[in-house]
Structure formats: C-alpha cells, structure tokens
Amino acid sequence: MANILFELKQAGYSYFGRFPALCSVDLTIMQGAKTAVIGANGTGKSTLLSMLDALIFPDQGSVKAFGMPLDDKMQENSDFTMAFRRRVGLVFQNPDIQLFCPTVRDDIMFGPLQLRMRDSEAAKRLDKVVTELKLASLLDRSPCQLSIGEKKKVAIASVLAIQPEVLLLDEPTAGLDPQTTRDIIDILVSENLSGTTLVTATHDLHIIEEIADTVHVFGPERNIIRSAPPEEVLSDRTFLQAHNLVHIHRHRHKDAGVSHAHQHDVKHHH
Ligand SMILES: Nc1ncnc2c1ncn2[C@@H]1O[C@H](COP(=O)(O)OP(=O)(O)OP(=O)(O)O)[C@@H](O)[C@H]1O
Ligand SMILES: [Mg+2]
Numbered sequence: 326m327a328n329i330l331f332e333l334k335q336a337g338y339s340y341f342g343r344f345p346a347l348c349s350v351d352l353t354i355m356q357g358a359k360t361a362v363i364g365a366n367g368t369g370k371s372t373l374l375s376m377l378d379a380l381i382f383p384d385q386g387s388v389k390a391f392g393m394p395l396d397d398k399m400q401e402n403s404d405f406t407m408a409f410r411r412r413v414g415l416v417f418q419n420p421d422i423q424l425f426c427p428t429v430r431d432d433i434m435f436g437p438l439q440l441r442m443r444d445s446e447a448a449k450r451l452d453k454v455v456t457e458l459k460l461a462s463l464l465d466r467s468p469c470q471l472s473i474g475e476k477k478k479v480a481i482a483s484v485l486a487i488q489p490e491v492l493l494l495d496e497p498t499a500g501l502d503p504q505t506t507r508d509i510i511d512i513l514v515s516e517n518l519s520g521t522t523l524v525t526a527t528h529d530l531h532i533i534e535e536i537a538d539t540v541h542v543f544g545p546e547r548n549i550i551r552s553a554p555p556e557e558v559l560s561d562r563t564f565l566q567a568h569n570l571v572h573i574h575r576h577r578h579k580d581a582g583v584s585h586a587h588q589h590d591v592k593h594h595h
Contacts, residue, residue, distance in 0.1 A: 328356040330391060330491060330522055331377055337385030338372055346372040348548045349386065352541065354524060356490075359517055361533045361555065362526040364543030365569040370526035371418050372547075374493045377524060378415040379406075411440050414489035418496045418526075420476035424468035429460065429479050432468055436487040447486075454482040457512055474501050481509060485516075492516065494525040498532055510535050530559060530570065544568060 331354040338347040347369040354360055354377075362370045375381045376388055379395045388395045391412070393405055400406060414436070417423045426432040433454060437447035455461055458478050463471065468479055481497060492513070498506040506529075513536055517523050525536050533540055534555045542558060544550035550568070551558065558564070565571045 327358075330354050330356050332389045333376075333383075333386065334388075335386030336376065336383040336388050338376060338381055338383055342384065345547060347376065347383075348546055350549055352549065354491075354522065357517070357520055357522055358539065359523045359537045360525070361537035361540045362524065362543065363528070363530070363533070363540060363558075363570060365545070367547075368543035368545065369547040370543055371495050373543075374415060374495050374524065374526055377491075377493050378413055379409060380415070407440075411487065412489055413491045413493065414484040414487045415493040416481050416484045416495060416497055418499075420473070420480035421469075423480040423483065424476060427467060428464065429466055429468055429471075430464045432479060433460075433483045433486050436483055440487065450486040450488065454485045457485075458482050458508065474505065477501060478505060478509075485512065489521070491522040491524065494523065494527075496527055496529075497525060498527065498529050506532070528570075530565075534559070542568060542570075 331352065333350050333352040336347065336350045336352075337345075339345045350369075350373065352373075362373060364370055372381070376383060376395070377390070379390070379399060382388070382396045382399075390409065393399070393402075399409075424432050426435055430451065433451050434447050437450050438444075442450075455464065458481065460478060460482055463475060463479065468476060471479065477497070477500060481494075484492065494513070497509055497513070501509065510532055513523055513525075517536075523536060525533075527533065527536075537555050539552060540555050540558045541549045542551040551564070562571070566573070
C-alpha cells in the first residue's frame with residue numbers, strides 16, 4: 326500500500342494573521358501521486374505549496390509530512406529539517422526569489438552542496454540537469470541577467486539537481502515556449518515514473534492530464550471546491566467558466582461582436 330506523504334486537516338493560513346490565504350483545506354498526498362492545483366488568481370495555490378514546503382505553518386488545523394507535524398517546533402528538530410529539505414523541493418512561482426548566486430552553475434550546485442553532497446556527486450547532477458534542460462550556454466551567465474523563461478528553467482534545474490522525493494512546482498511552465506514546456510513536462514513525467522511525487526500549481530490546463538492524476542480546484546473562499554481526475558474537470562466547461570479557468574475568446578464577425586469559450590484549454594497533445 327502506498328504511503329501517505331502529506332496530510333492536511335482543516336489547514337488554514339492568513340498572512341500576518343490578517344490576510345486569509347488558505348481556508349479549511351483537507352488534502353492527502355500519497356507517495357508517487359501526481360497532483361495538480363488549479364484556481365483563479367489569489368485563491369491560495371502558492372500558499373498551499375509554501376505550506377507543503379514548510380516555509381509557512383498552518384494557523385488553523387494541521388499539516389503532517391512523512392508522519393511528522395509541520396509546525397514551528399519543527400525547527401528545533403534539525404535532523405528532521407535537514408531530511409525534509411532533501412526530500413522536498415519547491416520551484417517558486419517567481420524565479421527571482423530562487424536564484425541568488427553569481428552564476429547559473431553556482432545556483433544549480435547550491436542545493437546539492439548545501440545538502441552536503443560530495444563535490445563529484447554535485448557535479449554529476451549539474452551535468453544531468455544541464456543536458457536535460459539544455460542549459461550549457463547559460464552556465465557562466467549571471468542568473469539576474471537572464472530572460473524570465475531562462476530564469477524559470479534554471480530555477481527548475483536547481484530544484485531537480487536536489488533529486489527530491491517530492492517536487493512542488495509553482496507554475497512550472499508559465500511563460501515558457503512550447504518546446505521548453507514539452508521538455509519540462511517530459512522530465513516531470515519521467516521523474517514521476519521513477520517514483521517522484523509531483524504537486525503542481527498551474528494555469529496551463531493543457532498540461533494537467535500529463536502531470537496530474539488528481540486535480541484540486543481552489544475557489545474564491547480559498548478552499549478546495551472540487552477534487553477529481555483531470556478529464557472530469559476539463560470536460561466540465563460550465564464549471565471551468567464559472568471559476569475563471571478558461572478565458573472567453575471574443576472575435577468579430579462583420580459588425581457583431583461574438584464571444585464563445587476559448588478552445589485552448591483541453592487535449593492538445595493528440
Ligand atoms: N506575502 C503576502 N502578504 C499578504 N497577503 C498575501 C501574501 N501572499 C499572498 N497573499 C494573499 O493570499 C491569498 C492567496 O495568495 P496566493 O499567492 O496563494 O494565490 P495563488 O492562487 O497562488 O494566485 P496566483 O494564481 O496569482 O499565483 C491572496 O488573497 C493574496 O492576496
Ligand atoms: Mg501563485
């Protein structure tokens with residue numbers, strides 16, 4: 326039987342105790358699962374990922390990871406914290422938060438070295454992600470001088486280099502070109518096939534059938550309003566429109582403005 330990796334019970338969080346960001350979330354994530362989190366802007370997706378990465382702790386309810394509570398006492402247990410950082414990696418929505426070294430090479434090596442891997446092992450991991458993500462030409466560049474998409478790729482590479490058991494991905498394909506998006510999804514799917522658990526927040530509905538077997542939809546109350554397989558959510562157009570998950574494409578026929586739901590959202594890979 327698969328292990329439970331994360332268990333949230335009625336978990337809630339407000340920034341500064343004032344700005345509600347996550348409300349009464351019940352969520353279980355099994356080892357090896359592929360989970361997607363979707364929802365309109367500001368519904369709590371990034372907050373959930375921060376909580377799963379133990380960057381913030383719930384102020385309501387509870388969160389457990391690997392059977393241990395994630396709360397402010399966690400820091401006192403440095404063995405657990407270190408093990409947690411090896412096991413769980415977060416790709417931030419904003420790559421500028423993630424990249425701070427003088428070169429791309431240093432940024433990718435940072436995680437493995439920080440987690441006390443040998444230099445030779447860190448170098449091996451660097452080579453692997455650089456090949457997979459085609460980053461060779463960027464290695465000596467300064468991350469802050471890259472394009473946004475290049476930064477995102479480097480941020481993803483720096484987390485993949487840790488080879489965590491759980492990858493938390495906040496908008497991993499936002500702003501990436503189609504080929505790069507394809508490469509990233511292929512990497513994620515292959516990591517999952519070798520056992521990595523994936524949790525992805527995204528607005529790219531066309532990727533979720535590949536990167537998710539369960540989709541949790543966040544609503545305006547910043548709670549989960551629906552959990553279902555991707556096909557089920559994607560085929561419910563009324564629901565998608567009601568929750569601001571597909572955009573309305575408007576085009577003009579002669580003088581009349583005609584609008585209908587855009588078709589860019591589902592099944593593009595066949
Ligand atoms: N640092 C912060 N301080 C105060 N409020 C915050 C902070 N970060 C997020 N919030 C609030 O918490 C709520 C949830 O934000 P969150 O970033 O989790 O949403 P999201 O679903 O990831 O949105 P997006 O699709 O825009 O990335 C929002 O109402 C937001 O205004
Ligand atoms: Mg977000």
